[in-house]
Amino acid sequence: MVENHVVLEDVRKVYRTGEGGGVNAVDGVSLAVPRGQFLGIMGQSGSGKSTLLHLIGGLLSVSSGCVIIGGTCLDGMSDSALTLFRRRHIGIVFQAFNLIPTLTAEENILLPILAGHREAGVSRSALHDGLEALLDRLGLTKRRGHYPEMLSGGEQQRVAIARALLLDYVTETQGTLLLADEPTGNLDSGNGETICRLLRDLCTERGHTMVVVTHEASVARWTDRVIQLKDGKVVGDLGASELEGLG
Numbered sequence: 496m497v498e499n500h501v502v503l504e505d506v507r508k509v510y511r512t513g514e515g516g517g518v519n520a521v522d523g524v525s526l527a528v529p530r531g532q533f534l535g536i537m538g539q540s541g542s543g544k545s546t547l548l549h550l551i552g553g554l555l556s557v558s559s560g561c562v563i564i565g566g567t568c569l570d571g572m573s574d575s576a577l578t579l580f581r582r583r584h585i586g587i588v589f590q591a592f593n594l595i596p597t598l599t600a601e602e603n604i605l606l607p608i609l610a611g612h613r614e615a616g617v618s619r620s621a622l623h624d625g626l627e628a629l630l631d632r633l634g635l636t637k638r639r640g641h642y643p644e645m646l647s648g649g650e651q652q653r654v655a656i657a658r659a660l661l662l663d664y665v666t667e668t669q670g671t672l673l674l675a676d677e678p679t680g681n682l683d684s685g686n687g688e689t690i691c692r693l694l695r696d697l698c699t700e701r702g703h704t705m706v707v708v709t710h711e712a713s714v715a716r717w718t719d720r721v722i723q724l725k726d727g728k729v730v731g732d733l734g735a736s737e738l739e740g741l742g
């Protein structure tokens with residue numbers, strides 16, 4: 496039996512808005528994601544997709560319920576323990592790119608890794624080869640020396656994706672949890688397909704588990720399963736057969 500990589504048990508997130516009010520952004524979600532699954536999360540703007548992804552990534556704490564990643568419950572972990580856990584076990588592509596304006600595309604991609612590549616057992620030459628391959632695969636080779644302000648929105652997005660994936664790409668790490676919030680939101684269909692294919696390959700070849708927020712049916716086509724959110728609740732759970740014909 497395939498082990499569940501991500502388990503959510505009746506997870507709720509209430510954003511307090513003062514005067515005792517609150518927004519039930521995630522409202523009682525229970526979910527099990529088997530290791531190696533490519534899961535899509537869909538739903539209208541404001542339905543709670545980013546909030547759910549941030550809860551899974553341990554970037555937000557739940558109001559109630561439980562988030563379990565690879566058998567480890569995130570609740571009650573200290574901030575420093577969570578940070579370490581995330582660095583070891585989770586890769587995240589944010590909806591905002593958060594690129595550093597004073598660093599080139601290449602430096603941005605390398606930044607999170609330069610400090611930690613020895614710890615991860617990656618030689619400089621392997622890192623170099625992986626970087627070249629990933630830049631090429633994402634169509635960024637000619638833009639590697641550009642600063643973020645000299646890049647288009649779609650190029651910035653691809654740099655942010657490369658930054659999140661590089662370490663994973665060069666190591667033989669198996670079974671990482673990768674989270675992405677609208678990774679193709681700023682891309683034309685050709686570049687969107689390049690990203691989807693890369694995520695799909697990482698899933699299939701490395702056994703990574705992928706949780707990807709998207710509003711595009713063309714992305715859903717690459718997934719194994721899609722859950723639909725509405726007002727913070729799961730209102731649909733579509734498997735491969737139901738996804739055929741999408742996009």
Ligand SMILES: Nc1ncnc2c1ncn2[C@@H]1O[C@H](COP(=O)(O)OP(=O)(O)OP(=O)(O)O)[C@@H](O)[C@H]1O
Pocket residue numbers: 510511512518519520538539540541542543544545546547
């Ligand atoms: N920090 C916050 N404080 C209060 N309410 C918030 C906060 N962040 C999000 N919300 C509210 O929670 C709900 C869910 O937000 P969320 O960002 O998860 O939606 P989303 O599905 O990702 O939307 P989009 O597709 O526009 O990115 C929305 O109604 C939003 O207004």
Ligand SMILES: [Mg+2]
Pocket residue numbers: 544545546590676
């Ligand atoms: Mg969002």
